[in-house]
Amino acid sequence: xxxxxxxxxxxxxxxxxxxxxxxxxxxxxxxxxxxxxxxxxxxxxxxxxxxxxxxxxxxxxxxxxxxxxxxxxxxxxxxxxxxxxxxxxxxxxxxxxxxxxxxxxxxxxxxxxxxxxxxxxxxxxxxxxxxxxxxxxxxxxxxxxxxxxxxxxxxxxxxxxxxxxxxxxxxxxxxxxxxxxxxxxxxxxxxxxxxxxxxxxxxxxxxxxxxxxxxxxxxxxxxxxxxxxxxxxxxxxxxxxxxxxxxxxxxxxxxxxxxxxx
Amino acid sequence: xxxxxxxxxxxxxxxxxxxxxxxxxxxxxxxxxxxxxxxxxxxxxxxxxxxxxxxxxxxxxxxxxxxxxxxxxxxxxxxxxxxxxxxxxxxxxxxxxxxxxxxxxxxxxxxxxxxxxxxxxxxxxxxxxxxxxxxxxxxxxxxxxxxxxxxxxxxxxxxxxxxxxxxxxxxxxxxxxxxxxxxxxxxxxxxxxxxxxxxxxxxxxxxxxxxxxxxxxxxxxxxxxxxxxxxxxxxxxxxxxxxxxxxxxxxxxxx
Amino acid sequence: xxxxxxxxxxxxxxxxxxxxxxxxxxxxxxxxxxxxxxxxxxxxxxxxxxxxxxxxxxxxxxxxxxxxxxxxxxxxxxxxxxxxxxxxxxxxxxxxxxxxxxxxxxxxxxxxxxxxxxxxxxxxxxxxxxxxxxxxxxxxxxxxxxxxxxxxxxxxxxxxxxxxxxxxxxxxxxxxxxxxxxxxxxxxxxxxxxxxxxxxxxxxxxxx
Numbered sequence: 001x002x003x004x005x006x007x008x009x010x011x012x013x014x015x016x017x018x019x020x021x022x023x024x025x026x027x028x029x030x031x032x033x034x035x036x037x038x039x040x041x042x043x044x045x046x047x048x049x050x051x052x053x054x055x056x057x058x059x060x061x062x063x064x065x066x067x068x069x070x071x072x073x074x075x076x077x078x079x080x081x082x083x084x085x086x087x088x089x090x091x092x093x094x095x096x097x098x099x100x101x102x103x104x105x106x107x108x109x110x111x112x113x114x115x116x117x118x119x120x121x122x123x124x125x126x127x128x129x130x131x132x133x134x135x136x137x138x139x140x141x142x143x144x145x146x147x148x149x150x151x152x153x154x155x156x157x158x159x160x161x162x163x164x165x166x167x168x169x170x171x172x173x174x175x176x177x178x179x180x181x182x183x184x185x186x187x188x189x190x191x192x193x194x195x196x197x198x199x200x201x202x203x204x205x206x207x208x209x210x211x212x213x214x215x216x217x218x219x220x221x222x223x224x225x226x227x228x229x230x231x232x233x234x235x236x237x238x239x240x241x242x243x244x245x246x247x248x249x250x251x252x253x254x255x256x257x258x259x260x261x262x
Numbered sequence: 263x264x265x266x267x268x269x270x271x272x273x274x275x276x277x278x279x280x281x282x283x284x285x286x287x288x289x290x291x292x293x294x295x296x297x298x299x300x301x302x303x304x305x306x307x308x309x310x311x312x313x314x315x316x317x318x319x320x321x322x323x324x325x326x327x328x329x330x331x332x333x334x335x336x337x338x339x340x341x342x343x344x345x346x347x348x349x350x351x352x353x354x355x356x357x358x359x360x361x362x363x364x365x366x367x368x369x370x371x372x373x374x375x376x377x378x379x380x381x382x383x384x385x386x387x388x389x390x391x392x393x394x395x396x397x398x399x400x401x402x403x404x405x406x407x408x409x410x411x412x413x414x415x416x417x418x419x420x421x422x423x424x425x426x427x428x429x430x431x432x433x434x435x436x437x438x439x440x441x442x443x444x445x446x447x448x449x450x451x452x453x454x455x456x457x458x459x460x461x462x463x464x465x466x467x468x469x470x471x472x473x474x475x476x477x478x479x480x481x482x483x484x485x486x487x488x489x490x491x492x493x494x495x496x497x498x499x500x501x502x503x504x505x506x507x508x509x510x511x512x513x514x515x516x517x
Numbered sequence: 518x519x520x521x522x523x524x525x526x527x528x529x530x531x532x533x534x535x536x537x538x539x540x541x542x543x544x545x546x547x548x549x550x551x552x553x554x555x556x557x558x559x560x561x562x563x564x565x566x567x568x569x570x571x572x573x574x575x576x577x578x579x580x581x582x583x584x585x586x587x588x589x590x591x592x593x594x595x596x597x598x599x600x601x602x603x604x605x606x607x608x609x610x611x612x613x614x615x616x617x618x619x620x621x622x623x624x625x626x627x628x629x630x631x632x633x634x635x636x637x638x639x640x641x642x643x644x645x646x647x648x649x650x651x652x653x654x655x656x657x658x659x660x661x662x663x664x665x666x667x668x669x670x671x672x673x674x675x676x677x678x679x680x681x682x683x684x685x686x687x688x689x690x691x692x693x694x695x696x697x698x699x700x701x702x703x704x705x706x707x708x709x710x711x712x713x714x715x716x717x718x719x720x721x722x723x724x725x
Binding site: 423425429462 | 664668669671672673689692693694696697722
Binding site for chain 3: 076078097100101104105107108111
């Protein structure tokens, strides 16, 4: 039955489904996990890297780069928004580029940083367009947006390939997102501080990820806070060394015997 | 069909001879306590063409008066000729050289006489007053004039004048605690400021360059005070025991 | 009436020993009428690059925001700050895009560029209103007092000035030049960029 309706994004099946979009969502549910938690004084994002291996050149992430991160899953979309992506990397790059352009156009036009929801909305407008017009496939990407704006302060949004978006206190996309979400539901408390949120994110992440131990080679991490001195949001995407230091501080670093095993 | 020529003949057309042109170059004069320095470059140009690399713009009038003219060269030369003629008549009538302040007033009346067909020139008169002080008088083309301590005119006036404001008048400079700016600079300093001004103007202005002529008028009794050996200095003094007049020449870049 | 002289204002940049300086007057006018004596037309691009935008005031604002857009996109994609040479070409290309309907601005840039050995090299540049670059080794000027600035700078500037001497030289050059320009003046601002700090000073000037 599906065969007749799934080759085109624009055609509904008799049951009223758009198969291409469901396939895109399915692809994402196999991608590396991205997890986000909203705190009262910040937003925390963590992501599981899938593209690893000792031959991978990570020098740019370790030495260069003003923002840290390997550029696989965490991106600075604007000075007030960090994006975490799950899905097809090449599609994600294109969306990130679009988001940055949109944010800068807003800054040019209004001399203000783009509101977080508006940025999510602009991306979703595009994503939706790809589900309706012929000859195109949808973006195989879900995103988490961790952002700050003066009106709504800290926010966390999620958008999926259909162009749907919604705001969350804590959410997760990618592999094992069901497990992660039920863990978050259990552990999340209102009035969470950013330090507690960091702990929560790392604990859930360690339980969700397939690998037994956490380390910078498999993890990306970012925090958005507000710099009172500069009167501006402060986005920090952690460098590998900083991630390892954080894991040690949280008592989640891999044990010595683990390293010896290798 | 109307021919294009027919069309143009249908309207009255005005054709006019333009009696003026600009010949570039820059002049400059600085007064000291008991001397006066009057200088000008020697390039003469019309548009982007150099007519000659040596056309003097600074002229000896008497042992204590030097006139620099800048603007339309033909008018300038004719004007200097007429001033010299009037000075000779004065000499015949009074048996002495005309004092500097009188020359200044003469120039004003001669310029204003042509109020409605002016000499297209800016004049700077430098020399020694009867009281022995160095003086500079500057004029506009129709005779407005003023005695000053320094003045630049011509193509590079806008480049040189603010530099002079700074170096001669000490504009925007504050004297160190307990000291004050000198109101008159020594001859040596003035000469190097003049040379610096012209090398700067030559560097940045296409109508300035080729050669530099610097006239130095000294007050009665004042010597060169150790500057006798300065390169290429030539004395032009005619009368004895009075003011002395010198000229020195320097090359400027020819590009 | 020239559009370039409608609002008035001038900028100058100079090279020193391991430092650069950029300075401007603070006047905003409407032809002969003075409007503001605190009009900023020099902007930081990064910690080590400044740009001055003399010309039509509306284009000062617009171009400054366009440059911010392009520099932000450069920074976020390259994940590093833009070098002064690169910024000069960014300025040039932005202006040349409007070759037949230009912004009436003649930008002046000053900064320190990174050398391969980890040091810093002074850099200055200026362009005309359609982006023709001029990489001078001594000083660059632009604005309604440009002729006067050229004259004074040519007389005062010398190579290898230390930061404080460079400050004095650029300040004297600017103040004396704008005092002879009716469209520039009303105070001035000077930035001296050295490898470990930026010295910014506002100068009092003639208010006529």
